Amino acid sequence: MSAELDALYQEIILDHYKNPHHKGLRGDPSADGTVEVHHVNPTCGDEVTLRVHLEEADGVLRVQDVSYDAVGCSISQASTSVMTDLVIGKPVEEAMGVHEVFLTLMQGKGSVEPDEEVLEDGIAFAGVAKFPARVKCALLGWMAWKDATSQSMTTTAQGGDDD
Amino acid sequence: MDGLLPDLDVVRKDFPILGRTTVDGLPLVYLDSANTSQKPQVVIDAMVDHLERHNANVARAMHLLGAEATEAFEGGRDKVAAFIGAPERDEVIFTKNASEALNLVAQTLGLEGPHRVGPGDVVVTTEMEHHSNIVPWQMLTQRTGAELRWFTFDEAGQLDLSQVDELITERTKVVTFTWVSNMLGTVNPVAELTRRAHEVGAIVVVDASQAAPQLPIDLAAMPVEERPDVVVFTGHKVVGPTGIGVLWGRRSLLEELPPFLGGGEMIETVTMERSTYAGLPHKFEAGTPPIVEAVGLGAAVDYLAGLGMDAVHAHEQAITAYALEGLGTVPGLRVLGPLDATQRGGAISFELAGVHPHDVAQVLDVRGIAVRAGHHCARPAHAKFGVQSSTRMSSYVYTTPGEIDALVEALHYTRDYFKVG
Numbered sequence: 001m002s003a004e005l006d007a008l009y010q011e012i013i014l015d016h017y018k019n020p021h022h023k024g025l026r027g028d029p030s031a032d033g034t035v036e037v038h039h040v041n042p043t044c045g046d047e048v049t050l051r052v053h054l055e056e057a058d059g060v061l062r063v064q065d066v067s068y069d070a071v072g073c074s075i076s077q078a079s080t081s082v083m084t085d086l087v088i089g090k091p092v093e094e095a096m097g098v099h100e101v102f103l104t105l106m107q108g109k110g111s112v113e114p115d116e117e118v119l120e121d122g123i124a125f126a127g128v129a130k131f132p133a134r135v136k137c138a139l140l141g142w143m144a145w146k147d148a149t150s151q152s153m154t155t156t157a158q159g160g161d162d163d
Numbered sequence: 164m165d166g167l168l169p170d171l172d173v174v175r176k177d178f179p180i181l182g183r184t185t186v187d188g189l190p191l192v193y194l195d196s197a198n199t200s201q202k203p204q205v206v207i208d209a210m211v212d213h214l215e216r217h218n219a220n221v222a223r224a225m226h227l228l229g230a231e232a233t234e235a236f237e238g239g240r241d242k243v244a245a246f247i248g249a250p251e252r253d254e255v256i257f258t259k260n261a262s263e264a265l266n267l268v269a270q271t272l273g274l275e276g277p278h279r280v281g282p283g284d285v286v287v288t289t290e291m292e293h294h295s296n297i298v299p300w301q302m303l304t305q306r307t308g309a310e311l312r313w314f315t316f317d318e319a320g321q322l323d324l325s326q327v328d329e330l331i332t333e334r335t336k337v338v339t340f341t342w343v344s345n346m347l348g349t350v351n352p353v354a355e356l357t358r359r360a361h362e363v364g365a366i367v368v369v370d371a372s373q374a375a376p377q378l379p380i381d382l383a384a385m386p387v388e389e390r391p392d393v394v395v396f397t398g399h400k401v402v403g404p405t406g407i408g409v410l411w412g413r414r415s416l417l418e419e420l421p422p423f424l425g426g427g428e429m430i431e432t433v434t435m436e437r438s439t440y441a442g443l444p445h446k447f448e449a450g451t452p453p454i455v456e457a458v459g460l461g462a463a464v465d466y467l468a469g470l471g472m473d474a475v476h477a478h479e480q481a482i483t484a485y486a487l488e489g490l491g492t493v494p495g496l497r498v499l500g501p502l503d504a505t506q507r508g509g510a511i512s513f514e515l516a517g518v519h520p521h522d523v524a525q526v527l528d529v530r531g532i533a534v535r536a537g538h539h540c541a542r543p544a545h546a547k548f549g550v551q552s553s554t555r556m557s558s559y560v561y562t563t564p565g566e567i568d569a570l571v572e573a574l575h576y577t578r579d580y581f582k583v584g
Contacts (some may be wrong), residue, residue, distance in 0.1 A: 045542060072551075
């Protein structure tokens with residue numbers, strides 16, 4: 001019984017839940033090119049406000065910062081924390097690739113072997129994939145990040161056209 | 164324990180699902196009855212028998228099965244009418260669910276007719292409603308230019324009735340509220356609010372989705388000035404099937420409201436230019452109705468009537484009092500709603516400091532205990548308590564004190580598991 005729970009609530013998840021990384025809102029959505037999104041899980045009410053700041057250097061668009069304010073369960077909070085660790089500092093293209101790998105893991109119903117090289121602490125969520133009701137929790141922050149990043153890229157591209 | 168149903172063991176045997184176990188072989192502790200109730204064998208059998216032996220469309224099939232199906236369907240209406248003490252059986256309209264019943268009223272009140280809600284009019288609801296008794300009225304008032312106002316509630320989960328003179332005025336056309344709150348468990352003063360609303364000529368719409376399963380309802384016995392104009396509830400919370408809801412409405416009101424959905428069954432005659440409409444109840448039942456569901460619902464309300472709604476209510480109160488006492492032993496647990504079992508229904512929402520409701524529900528589920536976690540379709544009410552969601556246990560006729568013990572023990576375990584406190 002406890003083993004089933006432990007498969008879901010890995011120590012890594014509980015650690016991130018108690019001490020979330022990169023939490024708090026940074027940047028200024030109205031001024032410095034930071035994009036802010038607000039995502040909710042309508043079935044349970046979990047919410048995240050998330051900001052993404054992209055920065056281009058040497059022709060590579062990078063995830064400069066991801067900051068957030070969120071309310072929700074341990075899975076959604078920990079997953080968002082792990083996500084920020086994984087994407088901050090990475091080129092956007094590579095970060096999107098990590099997002100894809102995490103999404104595949106979550107949608108695999110427990111059949112996908114997680115790749116620690118790519119997902120690092122994110123492998124702790126492999127057990128979540130066996131709990132269909134919780135997959136949405138684990139994806140809340142990731143989906144918000146993808147949305148904000150896509151919006152930011154669109155804005156950047158439009159900004160480029162104006163120059 | 165006083166108040167429990169006398170033959171609780173026998174009652175439990177009526178519900179076959181209670182005999183199953185979890186995947187780990189644990190007994191099932193079902194404490195999510197405010198979400199949907201379990202079904203007794205007699206309801207299942209009534210529906211299977213209808214499908215096996217009497218199935219046909221109703222009111223239009225001129226053959227043996229058609230006559231039997233019509234009789235069974237209309238028999239369901241008679242039973243529901245008796246269950247709520249409807250002054251007339253034709254005032255009972257079958258809908259898809261309680262939400263559709265509320266939408267039927269809210270939508271038709273926006274159409275041409277003597278009760279049409281328009282600019283300057285006020286519709287009053289409350290802050291403790293299920294979303295299904297907020298959103299349809301938002302849609303009505305937004306569409307018509309009327310104003311939506313609402314009663315707030317206090318920390319004890321009681322409506323602030325000091326607002327009554329301010330909210331219920333000559334401008335008020337509709338007053339709608341839940342009889343028993345699905346989140347707080349609060350039992351609202353139906354008679355008092357209805358009387359006040361009627362004094363200004365407002366129509367009173369009561370959501371009885373949580374009341375019908377637990378409280379004896381006798382509409383005909385209510386003084387007419389204290390009797391709501393419309394009462395709605397859903398079949399699946401009164402041990403009946405999903406797919407069927409009930410709208411009871413005062414005949415004179417229903418006759419003055421325009422039809423809701425157009426189609427078969429709700430007409431008298433149809434030409435290509437125009438139609439005339441059927442009388443009650445069929446005027447509001449376009450298309451093939453939920454036939455086997457009505458048969459099941461009839462069996463369901465008969466089952467509850469057999470137990471006796473006074474006995475059902477007493478059982479609910481005994482279990483609720485026992486649960487409130489048990490929950491009180493869990494450190495860091497706060498009940499959202501009234502703490503006096505005699506003043507409330509059987510749904511108890513709570514928060515557990517340091518553990519999110521999702522995580523509470525997950526740990527309980529692993530131990531075979533089914534509760535609901537989330538906003539229970541009552542976000543505004545949660546916001547009032549400064550929380551975004553809660554965990555809710557809700558009992559019913561088959562709930563035992565032992566199951567409450569299991570819940571309380573599992574909540575202690577949950578705190579340990581998440582190393583709280």
